[in-house]
Amino acid sequence: MAQQTITALYDRYEDASAAVGKLEAGGIPHGDISLVSNNEGDRHAGRTGTDGTHVSADTKEKAKDGTGTGATLGTVVGGAAGLLAGLGLIAIPGVGPVVAAGWLVATLTGAGIGAAAGGLGGALTGAGVSETDAHAYGEGVRRGGTLVTVRVDDARTTMVPMVMDVLEQHGSVDLDQKASAWRADGWEAPAAGAAPTGATDGRSRVRAYPGTTSL
Numbered sequence: 001m002a003q004q005t006i007t008a009l010y011d012r013y014e015d016a017s018a019a020v021g022k023l024e025a026g027g028i029p030h031g032d033i034s035l036v037s038n039n040e041g042d043r044h045a046g047r048t049g050t051d052g053t054h055v056s057a058d059t060k061e062k063a064k065d066g067t068g069t070g071a072t073l074g075t076v077v078g079g080a081a082g083l084l085a086g087l088g089l090i091a092i093p094g095v096g097p098v099v100a101a102g103w104l105v106a107t108l109t110g111a112g113i114g115a116a117a118g119g120l121g122g123a124l125t126g127a128g129v130s131e132t133d134a135h136a137y138g139e140g141v142r143r144g145g146t147l148v149t150v151r152v153d154d155a156r157t158t159m160v161p162m163v164m165d166v167l168e169q170h171g172s173v174d175l176d177q178k179a180s181a182w183r184a185d186g187w188e189a190p191a192a193g194a195a196p197t198g199a200t201d202g203r204s205r206v207r208a209y210p211g212t213t214s215l
Contacts, residue, residue: 003153005127005209006163008172009140013037013044016146019170020083026162028150030083034102036120037146039089044099094119095142104149120147121190127151128209135189136179143182145173164206172205 010016016035024030087101107123124134137147150163
């Protein structure tokens, strides 16, 4: 089934998590929402699942320094209690340590390949996000941000405006403005294809990528 992928980047984890809660309350299944947040300095200590206390020291160290290829702490897919109840720790090459939950995490860590298959940018482009935007979102997370992605299938397309409203109302940032500032600061985005950036429907702080195949 075809689906849209809707994305928004936040400077603050608290804003992103509030948006996730509002989306779930609005009827979006937590299985269709994903959150990835920078965890430099273990800033999210105490937010991950209790399973994280039972992993090896080596796995924890790889997650902290970003050298792991999809190493996970806790349950990252999300459970009956909601998406954020399944928050776990993973290491993404090129981004570093993050806390994450939801469907996008499965593309990062699944099939025995892990994050080495292209990291966050590869997972996003696999979900239909343009290469240009995927690189920018990855840089945003690397610099301390939190990315929320929502997938909406054909049966729920009427919910797309609500999803975009919620993501904007909770303080998502303007990706183009951020990317321009990063380039001025010396960031060089990897070469990307000619695919256009995501549709904004007149919005500056949330994007949608239609017509992808359900994962």
